[in-house]
Amino acid sequence: MAVHPLWEKYPDIRQDLIETKKVMEKSVKIRNKDITQALQLFFEAGGKLLRPAYFLLFSKFGEEVSEKKAHRMAASLEILHVATLIHDDIIDDSPMRRSLPSIQASYGQDIAVYTGDFLFTVYFHLLSTSTKDFKTIEMNAHSMKRILVGELDQMNLRYNTEITMKQYFQHIKGKTAQLFEFACYEGAHFAGCSKRLQLTAKRVGYNIGMAFQIMDDVLDYKSTETDMQKPVFEDMKNGYYTLPLILAMEKNHDAFVPYLEKRTELSDKDIKEVQELIVETKGLERAEAIAERFTDKALAGIQKLPACEERDILYDVTSTLLKRKN
Amino acid sequence: MAVHPLWEKYPDIRQDLIETKKVMEKSVKIRNKDITQALQLFFEAGGKLLRPAYFLLFSKFGEEVSEKKAHRMAASLEILHVATLIHDDIIDDSPMRRSLPSIQASYGQDIAVYTGDFLFTVYFHLLSTSTKDFKTIEMNAHSMKRILVGELDQMNLRYNTEITMKQYFQHIKGKTAQLFEFACYEGAHFAGCSKRLQLTAKRVGYNIGMAFQIMDDVLDYKSTETDMQKPVFEDMKNGYYTLPLILAMEKNHDAFVPYLEKRTELSDKDIKEVQELIVETKGLERAEAIAERFTDKALAGIQKLPACEERDILYDVTSTLLKRKN
Incomplete structure (x- = not known):
């Protein structure tokens, strides 16, 4: 079983993630062989397993924990993440996910x-059989609820050319930062770390999640069909107006509106023109600068953690992930 | 606030159900006003609240329980039920639900x-904040998983003209009986009833659920557009071949196949002809006889419970619900 090359340099966490993946693959074994196979292929297709990894890394800062339970909790986080991805792909009618046809493209939206x-039930089941701490159950329920409220917020913002930065931040908080925040926090909580360390973990996770999503949104505007595994400008066509565009629109709102009104009908020529407009108005640079601020905060938080190997890994991985050289 | 007339004769349980509905309405209050309102309207539209009611009735057979917690647990069951209904309506492209446009018809499938x-998160949240019993959490997770595995089974059976009675029973077990079974069992467990009584509750719930679903499937073949709030023969058009048809096909398989192959293209004339064929082959009568066997088992189970007002209500309601005179 392989995990993403990001983890190659860190044999311990790599091994933990292999175990986590085993739990994931086992937990989706059901009568319906098609679904089992589709999910196992999806897991094999090599996501970075960031949420389990952050959970596991933060779980090393406290008392020694049951490895088996830690792997199950870590797996539950990734399963929850994959559940939301599969439903997101229905909403966005996405043909691809992780270089594979999406579940909805292969099996139809009903399946x-x-x-x-x-997968929500698998998540719930894994969780309920790996902790005897009610606070953990409650935190999970609360966190899952916030993620879904975030998804619903997002639906209200689609194709809204008046979207503000504040609305965007609120949206990506629910969509992405919430689960990163929770993974880190849950790891520290699971290991019985001090309240203070738990809070640091939470903030670090939040900042990683925000930076991660902004970088992802920047990439959607930068990429060409060939270097990404998904069509470019997908977000804009689907009516998700993200930070680079929001910042660009601040400079020249009226220039963008005629393009945005074309919605999914944007031509390749349109896309090229919008791309140029965003470059002119420095939308990408300014979005990257904001992502960098979140990254800086995440790294500063990590540096406040007690010195140990895991702290160094957290720093290293977070820098690499968020494409920082230092 | 009103509840279904079924409960008018039983003031105590009626009051409990009013409180349960209050919990439900409160628990879906979110930023997104449209969704809150749509769900509250849906709750107001007057489902029978059977799963909460069975939970509450069985919770009276043990120690005295916290009413507040009981109402939250009861609400969680109905919320889980509504979540599955909303997703079922996407799969079936249903325009109506409880005489209202379905959520997908009003707001689109994405919403x-x-x-x-x-709603899955609301369910989980209600549950996690109303019990401190890990067995309850585990049972819920397990039960929810079985319901969803049942839904996936069903997808495999669609438009399968070779469907067997065994497959049908397995399917309705997951789709309907599982949650009835669980509601009764959880009620008895919640009140700390004896293991034996818990087991009786479970069996009663299972038999009610099976009978209820078969009766519902029979109605789909009996009804006319006017007396049901949904189009007739919806199941057959959608490829769900239920007991009356399965039994009819046992008698004359080849007569049905040409109709079934038309799938959603069945004309009104076709429907009339299939209806006549089912009458000829006694599909409805035989299905009703099977439902009756489940009903009998449910009622016999109820009679084994300790004599009390709730036992009489259980007997009475179950008889009425499953359209029995005795």
């Missing part, structure tokens, strides 16, 4: 709805 | 996906 639902 | 997901 995709139930497969996502099924 | 419907996330609204169902959101």
Whole structure:
């Protein structure tokens, strides 16, 4: 079993992630062989397993924990993440995910709805059989609720050319930062770390999540069909107006509106023109600068942690992930 | 606030259900006003609240329980049920639910996906804040998983003209009986009833659920557009071949196949002809006889419970619900 090359340099966490993946693959074994196979292929397709990894790394800062339980909790986080991805792909009608056809493209949206639902139950089941701490259950329920409220917020913002930075931040908080924040926090909580360390973990996770999502949104405007595994400008066509565009629109709102009104009908020529407009108005640079601020905060938080190997790994991985040289 | 007339004769349980509905309405209050309102309207539209009611009735057979917690647990069951209904309506492209436009018809399938997901989180949240019993959490996770595995099974059976009675039973077990079974069992467990009584509750719930679903499937073949709030023969058009048809096909398989192959293209004339064929082959009568066997088992189980007012209510309601005179 392989995990993403990001983890090659860190044999311990790499091994933990291999165990986590085993739990994931086992937990989706059901009568319906098609679904089992589709999910296992999806897991094999090599996501970075960031949420389990951050959970596991933060779980090393406290008392020694049961490895088996830690792997199950870590797996539950990734399963929850994959459930939301599968449902997101229905909403966005996405043909691809991780270089594979999405579940909805392969099996139709009906199966995709139930497969996502099924993964919610797997998440819940893994969680309920790996902790005896009610606070953990409650935190999970609360966190999951916030993620879904975030998804619903997002639906209200689609194709809204008046979207503000504040609305965007609120949206990506729910969509992405919430689960990163929770993974880090849950890891520290699971290991019985001090309240203070738990809070630091939470903030670090939040800042990583925000930076990660902004960088991802920047990439959507920078990429060409060939270097990404998904069509370019997908977000804009789908009505998700993200930070680079929001910042660009601040400079020249009226220039963008005629393009945005074309929605999914944007031509290749349009896309090229919008790309140029965003470059002119420095939308990408300014978005990257904001991502960098979140990254800086995340790294500063990590440096406040007690010195140990895991702290160094957290620093290293977070820098690499968020494409920082220092 | 009103509840279904079924409960009018039983003031105590009626009051409990009013409190349960209050919990439900409160628990879906979110920033997104549209969704809140749509869900509250849906709750107001008057489902029978059977799963909460069975939970509450069985919770009276043990120690005295916290009413507040009981109402939250009862609400969690109905919320889980509604979540699955909303997603079912996406799969079936249903325009109506409880005489109202379905969420997917009103807001589109995208919102419907996330609204169902959101309700899963509400369910989980209600549950996690109303019990401190890990067995309850585990049972819920297990039960929810079985429901979703059942939904996935069903997808495999669609438009399968070779479907067997065994497959049908397995399917309705997951789709319907599982949650009835669980509601009864959880009620008895919540009140700390004896293991034996818990087991009786479970069996009663299972038999009610099976009978209830078969009766519902029978109605789909009996009804006319006017007396049901949904189009007739919806199941057959959608490829769900239920007991009356399965039994009819046992008698004359080849007569049905040409109709079934038309799938959603069945004309009114076709429907009339299939209806006549089912009458000829006694599909409905035989299905009703099987439902009756489940009903009998449910009622016999109820009679084994300790004599009390709730036992009589259980007997009475179950008889009425499953359209029995005795």
